[in-house]
Amino acid sequence: MASEKLYEITAYTENQVGLLSAVAGIFTRRSLNIEKLLVYPSRIEGIHKFKILTRTDERRVKAVVAQMEKKVDVVKAFWEVDSERSHKEKEAVEDFLQHRENQSKTAL
Amino acid sequence: MKDKIGKKLSGAEILLEQLLVQGVDTVFGYPGGAIMPVYDKLYGYLDRLHHVLVRHEQGAIHAAQGYARIKGEPGFVMVTSGPGATNVITGVADAMIDSTPVVVVAGQVTTGLLGTDAFQETDLIGMTTPITKWSYQIRRAEDVAWAVSRAFYIAASGRPGPVVLDFTKDAQTGLAEFQPCHCDFIRSYVPVPEVPQTAIEQAAAMINAAERPFVVYGQGILLSGAEKELGDFLDKGDIPAGSTLLGLSALPSDNPHLKGMLGMHGSIASNIMTCECDLLLAVGMRFDDRVTGKLEKYARQAKIIHIDIDASEIGKNIPVDLGIVGDAKQVLARLTPLIEKRRRSAWEHRNEECDAVERERVCLPEIAPADGPVNPGEVIAAVAKATRGNAVIVTDVGQNQMLAARYSRFSQSRSFLSSGGLGTMGFGLPAAIGAKIAAPERPVCLFVGDGGIQMTVQELGTIMQEKTGVKIVLLNNNWLGNVRMWQELFFGERYSCTRLLNPDFKMLAAAYGIRCENVESREELAPAIERMLADDAPCILNVHVREESLVFPMIPPGKELDQIMLNTQDWYSYGK
Ligand SMILES: Cc1ncc(C[n+]2csc(CCOP(=O)(O)OP(=O)(O)O)c2C)c(N)n1
Numbered sequence: 001m002a003s004e005k006l007y008e009i010t011a012y013t014e015n016q017v018g019l020l021s022a023v024a025g026i027f028t029r030r031s032l033n034i035e036k037l038l039v040y041p042s043r044i045e046g047i048h049k050f051k052i053l054t055r056t057d058e059r060r061v062k063a064v065v066a067q068m069e070k071k072v073d074v075v076k077a078f079w080e081v082d083s084e085r086s087h088k089e090k091e092a093v094e095d096f097l098q099h100r101e102n103q104s105k106t107a108l
Numbered sequence: 109m110k111d112k113i114g115k116k117l118s119g120a121e122i123l124l125e126q127l128l129v130q131g132v133d134t135v136f137g138y139p140g141g142a143i144m145p146v147y148d149k150l151y152g153y154l155d156r157l158h159h160v161l162v163r164h165e166q167g168a169i170h171a172a173q174g175y176a177r178i179k180g181e182p183g184f185v186m187v188t189s190g191p192g193a194t195n196v197i198t199g200v201a202d203a204m205i206d207s208t209p210v211v212v213v214a215g216q217v218t219t220g221l222l223g224t225d226a227f228q229e230t231d232l233i234g235m236t237t238p239i240t241k242w243s244y245q246i247r248r249a250e251d252v253a254w255a256v257s258r259a260f261y262i263a264a265s266g267r268p269g270p271v272v273l274d275f276t277k278d279a280q281t282g283l284a285e286f287q288p289c290h291c292d293f294i295r296s297y298v299p300v301p302e303v304p305q306t307a308i309e310q311a312a313a314m315i316n317a318a319e320r321p322f323v324v325y326g327q328g329i330l331l332s333g334a335e336k337e338l339g340d341f342l343d344k345g346d347i348p349a350g351s352t353l354l355g356l357s358a359l360p361s362d363n364p365h366l367k368g369m370l371g372m373h374g375s376i377a378s379n380i381m382t383c384e385c386d387l388l389l390a391v392g393m394r395f396d397d398r399v400t401g402k403l404e405k406y407a408r409q410a411k412i413i414h415i416d417i418d419a420s421e422i423g424k425n426i427p428v429d430l431g432i433v434g435d436a437k438q439v440l441a442r443l444t445p446l447i448e449k450r451r452r453s454a455w456e457h458r459n460e461e462c463d464a465v466e467r468e469r470v471c472l473p474e475i476a477p478a479d480g481p482v483n484p485g486e487v488i489a490a491v492a493k494a495t496r497g498n499a500v501i502v503t504d505v506g507q508n509q510m511l512a513a514r515y516s517r518f519s520q521s522r523s524f525l526s527s528g529g530l531g532t533m534g535f536g537l538p539a540a541i542g543a544k545i546a547a548p549e550r551p552v553c554l555f556v557g558d559g560g561i562q563m564t565v566q567e568l569g570t571i572m573q574e575k576t577g578v579k580i581v582l583l584n585n586n587w588l589g590n591v592r593m594w595q596e597l598f599f600g601e602r603y604s605c606t607r608l609l610n611p612d613f614k615m616l617a618a619a620y621g622i623r624c625e626n627v628e629s630r631e632e633l634a635p636a637i638e639r640m641l642a643d644d645a646p647c648i649l650n651v652h653v654r655e656e657s658l659v660f661p662m663i664p665p666g667k668e669l670d671q672i673m674l675n676t677q678d679w680y681s682y683g684k
Contacts, residue, residue, distance in 0.1 A: 014296050018233055018243070025238045059423075066420035072242045072262055075296040100295040 003057040006035065008085055011050040011068050011077040012042055012093045019073055023050060026067045032056055044094060047075060053082060112286050119249030120146040120280040123213065124153045126256040129288045132184050134175060134545060135159045136168040140188025142215030142228060145280040160545065160574055163566035165192050167538040169199025170564070173208045174542030178500060178522055180333075182209040182263045183542065189215040190228030193274075194235070198532055200270045201239040205529030206354060207327060209268035211259045216276045219247050232274045241269035249282035257289035266299030267418040268331060300417065303434035303442070310430055311413050312446035314387055318411070320455045321347050322385035324370055324378075324399075325436075327354035327528075328392015328416060334437035335521045338391070339363065341444045346452045348459065350378030352393050354528045357518040361497060367459045371399040372663050373510040376466045376680055377459030379669040382407050384458065390414045392436040395425040396529065397665075405668040415439050462680075469674045470660045475515060481654040482630055484508065484583045488515040491553055491581060494637045499551040499579075500525065500543050504536030504560035506590035508583045510659045512555040534563030540578045541570055551641060553579045558610050559588045568620040577644040585655045586610060593658050597676070613650045624648040 013019055020039060027034055035053040042049035054061070061079045068077040076096055078089050112125050123146055127135075135157050139147040150159060162168040165187045172183025187196055193214040203210045217226040233243045242262045246255050252275075259271040315321055329338050335358050342349055342365040350370040351358065359366050368375025370382065379401075382388065388410040393399070395414075400406040406426060414421070414428040415436060422431035432439055474485035488511050491499070497517035503509040503526040518524060525543055527535035540554040561582055571578060583589075588606040595603050617624035627636045627649055640647045661680065662673045672680040 017245075018237065021234065022237045029238065063420070063424055066422075066424070070418065070420045072294060072297045097295060100298075104293045104295065 004055055005057070006053060006055050006082040007061045007079050008082045009050070009052045009054065009061065009065060009068070009077060009079050010089055011052075012044070012075040012089070013048045013050060014073040014075065015041075015046065015048045016073040019071070022071055023052075023068060026064055027052075027054065030060065030064065032060070032064065042093075043090060044097070047093065047097075113288065115286055116283045117286045118145065118149065118280065119246070119252045119275070119282050119284065120149040122249060122252040122284060122286050123256060123275070123280075124149055124157065125286055126253045126288065127184065128156060129290075130256065130260045131181070133158060135184055135186055136162060136172045136175070136542065137186035138162055138165050138168055138188070138192060140192050140215065140228070142189035142217060142277055143186060143192070143213075143275070143280075144215075145277065146186065146213075146215070146275070160541070160570065162538065163569045164564065165195035166198055166534065167541075167564055167567045167570060169196040169203070169210065169212065170532075170535050170538035171542035171545070171570075172210045173199060173203050173206075173535075174502065174525055174539030175546040176209050176542075177525055178543045179546035180522065182211055182260055182268075185210060185212040187212070187214050188228070189217060189232070190230050193230060193232045197235065197239070198530075200236055200272065202527055202530040202532045202535065203270040204239045204241070206527065207268050207331060208270065209263040210270045211256075211263050211273065212270065213273045213275050215280070216245065216274045218278045219276045220278070222276070232272060236272045239270070240272050243272040243274070245274040245276065246279045247276050249279050249284035252279065252284070253287060253289040254291075257291040258294070261291040261294070262297070266297075300435050300438075301419065301433045303432055303439055307430070307432050308439065308442045309446065311389075311432060312443055314411060314413060314430065315345060315389065315443075316448045318385075318387035319452070320385045321345065321387040321389060321452075322381050322410075323347055323349035323389045323391060324352070324382065324393060325349060325355050325358065325391045326352040326393025328436045329355055329358040330522060332392065332417070332435045332437040334392070334440050335359065337437050337440035337444065341440050341447070344444055344449050345447045346450055346456055348381060348456055350374065350382065352396070352399055352528075353513055353526060355393065356513060356516075357521055357523040360519050361517040365456070369513055371396075371401070372665070373514065373659055373661065375459075375462070376661055376672055377462035379663065379672065380462050380682065381458055383409070383668075383670045385410045388412045390416075391440070392416060394418075394421050397425075400425065401663050401667055401669045465674070465680060466661065469678070474511075482627070482633060482651060484585070484653045484657055485511045485515050486630075487581060487583060487633065487651050487653065488512050488555060490633055490637055492517040494634070494641055495551055495553065499523070499553045500547060502526070502536055502540040502543055502552060502554040504554070504556040505531045505533045506557045506560060506588070507593065507657060507659050508555045508557045508560070508589075533560040536560055537564045537580070538567045538570075540580070541567060541574070541576050544576045544578050545574075548577075551579060552577070553581060555581050555583060557589055558582060558584045558586060558608055565616070568617070568622060571622060571646045572620045576646060578646050579640050580646070580648040582613060582648060582650045583653050584610065584613070584650055585653050585657060587655060589657060590659075592656075596656070596658070598664070613648065617648045622646050622648055624650055627651040
């Protein structure tokens with residue numbers, strides 16, 4: 001397809017057994033090839049990070065990221081065209097976790 | 109319950125205590141080796157937990173689905189490892205795609221044996237991860253209460269769905285101190301996203317600017333309890349609406365804004381209005397291809413707003429002008445005050461011409477034929493009349509399902525139960541059992557084909573044992589009717605492998621001690637229905653219906669919504 005590009009998907013997750021296969025399944029089901037995969041502890045305490053490179057189009061990368069975020073143990077997921085990567089995600093996740101922390105206090 | 113708090117209990121007993129904390133009162137289950145410690149403890153809880161012993165684990169999960177959808181609370185299933193667990197998988201997939209809250213606990217071999225191909229070991233987590241909201245293996249008694257409370261929270265919140273807990277045998281027998289858990293927060297999981305006021309205002313402006321807005325709604329209305337909010341919204345804006353299969357009964361059938369069911373076998377009006385509206389407002393639905401027909405042509409003339417609680421649904425199938433990720437009830441409640449009170453009389457009556465054609469050419473020939481064999485739609489219309497729209501209508505899959513959706517009438521919400529997204533034959537009979545247990549005071553009528561009933565017919569044993577007063581209307585055509593129909597219409601009348609040689613259903617019913625009447629003619633039908641509904645005992649009406657029956661209107665698969673077949677020869681003549 002003409003609009004296919006290399007995308008980098010980043011997901012911040014809880015550190016849970018089985019999440020790798022859950023995430024991989026999202027790609028398999030849409031017959032997307034994973035070009036590169038890294039999983040490691042992020043710079044946020046207790047939060048893991050997935051970096052996945054895949055070649056696809058924008059519509060599908062959006063769908064994949066939405067499916068990833070839908071997993072209970074995924075905190076947040078992002079996508080970027082690989083060649084245009086910025087690095088704003090860590091702050092966004094920290095803001096999100098702070099917001100959720102505040103919400104958990106008001107919930108109780 | 110109280111006297112157990114702080115005590116050392118086995119994981120098995122903690123499960124049962126925590127189920128009571130969750131408010132569970134019914135267990136649909138089937139025992140076996142790897143779950144026996146729990147069944148042993150259950151012996152002391154049978155006064156508080158009603159265990160329904162099904163005849164096959166698929167029956168347990170479909171019954172739990174029926175229970176959940178009629179009651180609006182999670183259904184609970186308990187099975188053993190290996191084959192017990194794999195037997196529930198069809199129902200888990202069904203619950204996932206139809207957003208049904210169920211929690212399944214399956215036994216698993218002892219942790220030390222995991223990965224050794226031990227007797228009845230199977231990788232249940234691996235198998236169910238893609239078809240659950242959450243799958244988790246409990247390996248320690250200490251984790252039981254936490255995992256169970258989390259499971260119920262996840263299953264029931266946000267867009268509901270199934271959760272599987274794989275419960276190892278040593279976690280069942282191990283001891284831990286029991287502390288009840290109450291999960292209502294998971295930081296990585298946002299079940300009900302907040303909707304910014306700007307999005308509500310933008311939607312209201314689009315609605316107010318529209319001359320011909322059309323609402324398409326789905327099960328999200330029922331799941332969020334937005335029936336009243338939807339009705340108020342339609343009243344204020346004078347806006348017509350169509351329902352998906354699973355949205356049926358959210359509005360009463362006689363609501364003047366309701367133009368019928370959407371999609372392949374929906375009403376002509378609802379499909380034509382989808383093609384003519386200038387604004388399509390989709391609420392709590394997911395644009396299934398049975399609703400949209402050819403995706404690339406779906407409502408292209410209209411602006412589209414999509415409201416759904418599941419962010420991944422927005423833009424998944426249909427590009428939208430405005431997506432709102434939120435709870436249908438909350439969003440509609442905020443939207444209604446901002447829309448103008450208007451009359452849209454001409455547009456509201458757009459359906460009349462379509463309805464007249466549909467009534468003359470499709471409905472009357474189906475439900476009021478002058479002579480010939482009994483039509484399946486005729487049976488459904490007769491039951492609707494006799495129950496005055498107050499029954500819970502359950503269907504199996506096939507022609508029985510589409511006709512039941514078309515010709516049933518509903519006066520209250522949560523009255524229609526059917527396997528939509530997965531289209532699981534065999535769903536109907538066990539789902540009806542669950543529905544009747546959830547709503548014992550209501551009549552529950554199942555419409556099922558002779559093919560589908562035989563997929564889970566063993567559950568007649570459950571009905572016998574539980575004395576579940578399900579009314580089973582068997583639309584018996586001696587074919588796999590829906591497939592036969594497609595063979596007639598699209599495969600050159602080559603009836604490959606769809607003829608059924610059936611058992612004597614009356615004898616089968618007798619073997620289970622269930623009353624059964626054969627209905628062969630039109631004259632016998634109404635009196636037989638009356639006798640069926642006269643009491644609350646289980647009953648089967650084996651109705652011999654027209655064998656070569658077809659369901660119309662029909663938008664053939666892959667066609668656009670204005671290409672509607674009225675019968676084998678004629679198409680709805682539509683010129684825009
Ligand atoms: C488990 C399963 N297997 C196969 C199908 C495909 N299928 C859809 S409808 C149908 C025929 C149903 O026949 P019957 O139960 O007699 O009902 P009818 O259409 O005649 O009302 C079949 C085989 C299915 N939906 N589910």
